[in-house]
Amino acid sequence: MSNEDITLTAGDAEVSVRPGNGGRIGGLRIGGVELLRQGERYGCFPMVPWCGRIKEGRFMDGATVRQMPLNSPPHAIHGTARDGDWHTARTSADEAVITHDLADPWPHRGRVTHVVALAEDSLTLTMSVEAYDDSFPAQIGWHPWFNRSxxxxxxxxxxKPAWQEERGADHLPTGNRLDPRPGPWDDCFGMPGGVDVTLTWPGQLELRVTSREEWVVVYDEQAEAVCVEPQTGPPNGLNTLPRLVTPLEPLEASTTWSWRRL
Structure with missing residues (x-):
């Protein structure tokens, strides 16, 4: 099982999948135009087994307090899988399945499976987390860096989110919900009917990010890129809104990016 780059094609769309670089989508080209910011840290990386920041890197795991490395002091951010090894399970011309085994510093054994499926006018990403032995809280999300121009x-x-999570001085949701405010954002929004965000590059392309999940973080404070991040819970959600993965019940989520030329 190698971890070499994979190229998927459908029509004039091309996607690169990089198991050897944290399982990220390295690029999405439509008609030769690259939509994702390029670079080792960019593209679109999986956020698993948690999304965004965990307060001070600590979360309750049953009656046990777990401590994750503070890779964004004073917090832990974006999970462990983007820094880990992924392996290719299978590929075809337009689909790749890659897997990652959860390992230290994550305290539980489990497996993450990421299915990347390309069509001529859409890309669907589906991720699941399975528990091998014991149950644990987890989140799934995606962190794409779309080129601003x-x-x-x-x-x-x-x-059109239903609300915006109030962001505290520590960059974490306070638990208060606000009417959505204008950007720039590094903020979490609630969309109870499912995530639905449209990115429009005027005169060029329209791309819709959709998901049945109810949470999306929008980050557009960088000059080069904007991020639209569907996820299964809010930042710090391992503490505030845990979703339990059990040996009988995996956690699964998906997002679809669909596009059309303007």
Whole structure:
């Protein structure tokens, strides 16, 4: 089982999958135009077994307090899988399945499976977390870095969240819900009907990020890129809204990016 880069094609769409670089999507080219910011840290990486920040890197695991490495002091951020080894389970011309075994510093054994399925006008990403021995809280999410510009006007974001999570001085949700405020954002929003965010590069391309999940973080404070991150819970959710993975019940989530030319 190798971890070499994989290239998927469908119509004039091309996706690179990089098992050897944290299981990330390295690029998405449509008609030769690259939509994702390039670089080792960019593309679109999986956030698992948690999304965003965990307060001070600590979470309750049953009656046990667990401590994760503070890779974004004073917090732990974006899970462990993006720093781990992934392996290719199978590939075809337009689909790849890659897997990652949860390991230290994560305290529980389990497996993450990521299915990357490309069509001529869409990309569907499906991730699952399975527990081998004992149950544990987990989250699944995706962190794409979409290029702010594709050579023309800057991208426009359009979405209608039901609320915005109030962000405290520690960058974590306080638990209060606000009416959505104008950007720039590094904020979590609630979309109870499912995530639905449209990115429009005027005169070029429209891309919709959808998911049945109810949470999305939008980050657009960087000059080069904007991030639209569907996830199964809010930042610090291992503490505030844990979703339990058991040997009988895996956690699964998916997101679809669909596009059309303008």
């Amino acid at each position: 594709l050579g023309g006007e800057d991208v426009r974001l359009d979405f």
